[in-house]
Amino acid sequence: xxxxxxxxxxxETLKQLTARKMAPTPANYQxxxxxxxxxxxxxxxxxxxxxxxxxxLPTKTPGQQRQxxxxxxxxxxxxxxxxxNALMAYGGFSPPPEAxxxxxxxxxxxxxxxxxxxxxxxxxxxxxxxxEQIARMIEFALPALGTDDARFTEQTETLLAAMRQPxxxxxxxxxxxxxxxxxLSFAAEDQAEIKGTLLKLLHLIIENIxxxxxxxxxxxxxxxxxxxxxxxxxxxRRLDDVERRLKDVIFKQTEAKGRALEAQEDLRQMLATFIxxxxxxxxxxxxxxxxxxxxxxxxxxxxxMADIAPVLKDVVGxxxxxxxxxxxxxDELRGMREKxxxxxxxxxxxxxxxxxxxxQARHDPLTGALNRxxxxxxxxxxxxxxxxxxxxxxxALLDIDNxxxxxxxxxxxxxxxxxxxxxxxxxxxxxxxxxLARYGGEEFVILxxxxxxxxxxxAMTRLQRELTKRFFLTGTEKILITFSAxxxxxxxxxxxxxxxxxxxxxxxxxKRAGKNRxxxx
Numbered sequence: 001x002x003x004x005x006x007x008x009x010x011x012e013t014l015k016q017l018t019a020r021k022m023a024p025t026p027a028n029y030q031x032x033x034x035x036x037x038x039x040x041x042x043x044x045x046x047x048x049x050x051x052x053x054x055x056x057l058p059t060k061t062p063g064q065q066r067q068x069x070x071x072x073x074x075x076x077x078x079x080x081x082x083x084x085n086a087l088m089a090y091g092g093f094s095p096p097p098e099a100x101x102x103x104x105x106x107x108x109x110x111x112x113x114x115x116x117x118x119x120x121x122x123x124x125x126x127x128x129x130x131x132e133q134i135a136r137m138i139e140f141a142l143p144a145l146g147t148d149d150a151r152f153t154e155q156t157e158t159l160l161a162a163m164r165q166p167x168x169x170x171x172x173x174x175x176x177x178x179x180x181x182x183x184l185s186f187a188a189e190d191q192a193e194i195k196g197t198l199l200k201l202l203h204l205i206i207e208n209i210x211x212x213x214x215x216x217x218x219x220x221x222x223x224x225x226x227x228x229x230x231x232x233x234x235x236x237r238r239l240d241d242v243e244r245r246l247k248d249v250i251f252k253q254t255e256a257k258g259r260a261l262e263a264q265e266d267l268r269q270m271l272a273t274f275i276x277x278x279x280x281x282x283x284x285x286x287x288x289x290x291x292x293x294x295x296x297x298x299x300x301x302x303x304x305m306a307d308i309a310p311v312l313k314d315v316v317g318x319x320x321x322x323x324x325x326x327x328x329x330x331d332e333l334r335g336m337r338e339k340x341x342x343x344x345x346x347x348x349x350x351x352x353x354x355x356x357x358x359x360q361a362r363h364d365p366l367t368g369a370l371n372r373x374x375x376x377x378x379x380x381x382x383x384x385x386x387x388x389x390x391x392x393x394x395x396a397l398l399d400i401d402n403x404x405x406x407x408x409x410x411x412x413x414x415x416x417x418x419x420x421x422x423x424x425x426x427x428x429x430x431x432x433x434x435x436l437a438r439y440g441g442e443e444f445v446i447l448x449x450x451x452x453x454x455x456x457x458x459a460m461t462r463l464q465r466e467l468t469k470r471f472f473l474t475g476t477e478k479i480l481i482t483f484s485a486x487x488x489x490x491x492x493x494x495x496x497x498x499x500x501x502x503x504x505x506x507x508x509x510x511k512r513a514g515k516n517r518x519x520x521x
Contacts, residue, residue: 004037010182012036014170024179025172045078047171057090064090066414076170094197131163131173138180145187146194151188242257364438366416367423374439375445379496382447383437386490394448394456395496397503398463398485401515403442406479414474417440418481445500452491453520458517460485484510488521 004012013033022028027437038280054072059065067090074082122338138160147153159176162168166414362374370378386393400406400422409414419442426436426446435447464482486506488499502521 001380006050007182009033009037012180014179014182023451024175026175029175045080047075047078047379050075050083055380078171128164128166128168131168134177135160135163135339145184145191149187152183155183256447270401367420367438369423369444370435370437371437372437375435377441378437378447379500382449383490383496385449391450392452393490394451394459394462394487395451395490395499395503396446396448396456396487396518397439397500397507398446398460398483399507399511401511402441410474410477410479417474417481418472420482421470422467422483425466425470426463429466439500451489455485456487457518457520458487460487464516464518484515485518486510486521487518 001469010033013029013036015034016036017024017028020032022032051072054075057064057068057071057466059068068088071083071086074086138156142156145152158181159173162173162176230250237430252326255517362370362377364371367516382393385391400418403415403418419438422444423436428445430436430446431448433449437447438446439445446460448459451459467483472481474481484507486503486509488503490496490499506519506521508516515518
């Protein structure tokens with residue numbers, strides 16, 4: 001007797017079938033399986049013959065119908081013991097010969113206990129409809145598994161064709177499904193590992209970019225948004241929201257960088273002009289000094305006023321030119337300085353706008369509440385405060401009731417508006433020190449510092465009452481928004497995420513208890 005595990009025996013059986021080039025029929029599979037497992041080879045199960053016999057059996061009484069259903073089920077499971085038991089019990093349910101037909105009014109008479117109808121009267125039928133549903137389920141799952149494995153793709157197409165074939169061979173389909181599920185497990189594991197590895201690589205790349213740009217606050221905001229978006233569970237809505245925010249940040253950053261380059265160019269031009277004018281002024285000053293020295297020499301040599309007049313004229317002209325050049329340089333430099341100051345003011349304005357947009361990387365763009373990244377930071381801050389001051393901290397996790405119905409009935413725009421409505425009412429009811437965060441989908445988390453469990457439950461109950469007073473309007477229709485909530489108080493040595501998980505469990509129990517209620521954890 002071998003000590004191999006069943007899945008190892010099945011894998012070796014498939015290898016032997018392939019190596020021996022044998023058709024994957026039930027008989028061949030059973031023979032090789034018994035050989036690999038070291039067990040006696042049972043004779044082939046005559047399912048078709050037994051099924052013909054079962055079809056020929058009469059089903060005139062409820063007891064016969066029940067045993068016929070059990071017999072069909074045992075044949076479908078290739079179970080000899082079940083067939084034997086069903087046939088042995090079948091003989092005990094023959095209709096009595098003296099009761100050919102009862103009038104309709106006699107149908108209300110009590111029936112024998114063993115002939116009472118039972119839920120097991122008919123076994124599940126492997127109909128073409130059933131096979132079609134399984135085939136569609138397989139097709140829906142295929143996009144998530146990729147198309148890299150050509151053998152798996154071929155095996156899937158063969159299975160789908162066999163299941164959709166009229167009068168499909170149940171045993172053959174069963175064997176093919178077993179082989180398919182075996183290979184499917186490997187394909188699913190591969191895809192999960194590939195996804196996990198890609199996410200790790202993406203995180204490494206993003207974190208590396210962040211390490212290379214420690215001084216760029218705007219880029220840091222984008223990196224944090226990307227890390228948040230690439231944290232499981234991934235949803236298309238989260239990715240779309242982050243993409244929209246990042247595009248806004250990238251646009252603002254590009255504009256700011258453009259203006260910064262323009263300001264740098266203006267400063268460069270002003271400095272070049274200043275150096276040029278300074279050089280000219282130095283040259284003019286040197287010329288002027290030379291002229292003044294020459295004029296002073298001429299004045300010393302002059303004997304009459306007629307000799308001095310031309311010299312004075314040169315002095316006045318040189319002085320006027322010198323003054324004009326100085327005023328021109330001053331005006332030009334002043335204009336350049338004003339231009340640079342204007343550019344700097346615009347740049348400061350752009351920086352402030354970019355800071356504002358980057359800060360949105362921590363907020364949900366739809367409701368204005370904190371997103372998961374912002375919640376993590378707020379939670380860390382509040383837990384640290386609790387540890388320092390030894391004060392209570394409550395966390396409430398609330399989930400809108402029947403949110404899917406709102407989306408299905410009124411559209412996703414109405415669903416988004418409902419989320420915004422809840423966030424707005426919550427902010428109005430909350431205290432200034434409380435924190436509201438969107439946890440995901442229609443779930444919100446509220447951090448309640450300096451609040452005991454009892455007071456936290458009361459706070460959530462007040463929010464429920466306020467929502468009943470303020471109907472949500474979609475078009476002309478009034479919709480009452482309710483939510484189920486769980487509240488947990490942070491315990492000693494408990495982490496914030498663990499407390500939120502306890503609140504989540506309490507919220508789930510509130511849903512199960514009938515919704516629109518608050519339970520403590």
